[in-house]
Amino acid sequence: MSLDVLAFGAHADDVELSCGGTLVKLAGMGHKTGVIALTRGETGTRGSAEIRALEFARSAEVMGLAFHKMLDIPDGRVEVTWENKLKIISEIRAHRPRIVFAPHGIDRHPDHENASQLVRACCYLAGLQKIETEREAFRPVKVVFCQSRFEFAPSFIVDITDAQARKMNAIRAYASQFHRPDRPGAASEPGETSIARPEFLELIEARDRRYGAQIGVRYGEAFLVREAIRVDDPVAFFGPEYQWTIP
Numbered sequence: 001m002s003l004d005v006l007a008f009g010a011h012a013d014d015v016e017l018s019c020g021g022t023l024v025k026l027a028g029m030g031h032k033t034g035v036i037a038l039t040r041g042e043t044g045t046r047g048s049a050e051i052r053a054l055e056f057a058r059s060a061e062v063m064g065l066a067f068h069k070m071l072d073i074p075d076g077r078v079e080v081t082w083e084n085k086l087k088i089i090s091e092i093r094a095h096r097p098r099i100v101f102a103p104h105g106i107d108r109h110p111d112h113e114n115a116s117q118l119v120r121a122c123c124y125l126a127g128l129q130k131i132e133t134e135r136e137a138f139r140p141v142k143v144v145f146c147q148s149r150f151e152f153a154p155s156f157i158v159d160i161t162d163a164q165a166r167k168m169n170a171i172r173a174y175a176s177q178f179h180r181p182d183r184p185g186a187a188s189e190p191g192e193t194s195i196a197r198p199e200f201l202e203l204i205e206a207r208d209r210r211y212g213a214q215i216g217v218r219y220g221e222a223f224l225v226r227e228a229i230r231v232d233d234p235v236a237f238f239g240p241e242y243q244w245t246i247p
């Protein structure tokens with residue numbers, strides 16, 4: 001199956017937080033979308049690998065994904081090795097995505113930074129015929145970086161106004177990651193992680209709101225591309241920017 005968009009995250013829930021609204025929107029437009037988590041999240045502070053796999057599947061359903069998969073790279077040890085590159089090259093060739101979403105290369109979590117480097121490199125390497133895997137060479141048209149903890153000056157912002165509520169539901173699918181004082185045994189749960197902070201969902205919404213405001217809509221998600229963007233018709237391309245309807 002060829003995907004239109006394949007989003008990679010180091011861990012289950014990374015993609016939802018960084019570009020979940022865009023994936024929801026694209027699926028709604030009829031595009032085939034997929035998500036690959038490089039790890040199973042077995043070293044996460046909360047939950048277990050089994051619980052995270054169930055939550056990952058639930059979130060995939062909420063986002064309307066055509067495909068989702070967890071690879072077996074060890075959590076906390078996402079390293080830039082040839083072995084890991086071959087795993088990712090093999091997935092890119094199997095799913096032939098037109099666009100790949102990758103984590104931004106500057107992050108606090110080393111898994112995220114290494115995932116960024118791996119995915120970008122593999123999008124190139126997957127197109128080299130002399131690197132032999134079971135499937136034929138294929139190179140995506142574009143690698144697009146998604147925002148995590150650290151901000152960047154966006155190359156473009158996607159209007160996710162109609163998809164934002166569903167994005168938040170996809171994030172809520174990771175119930176084990178949230179702090180729930182009412183949950184049995186909550187007092188003995190591990191300490192606060194950033195996603196477990198009570199205000200976490202508010203912060204996600206505030207960020208989406210802020211990027212939305214930059215393009216004159218209610219909610220937006222920011223993306224970065226390294227190469228210049230080819231434009232054939234600047235009038236059509238920039239059209240929507242002039243319809244300023246601040247909510």
Ligand SMILES: [Zn+2]
Nearest residue numbers: 010011014109
């Ligand atoms: Zn992560």
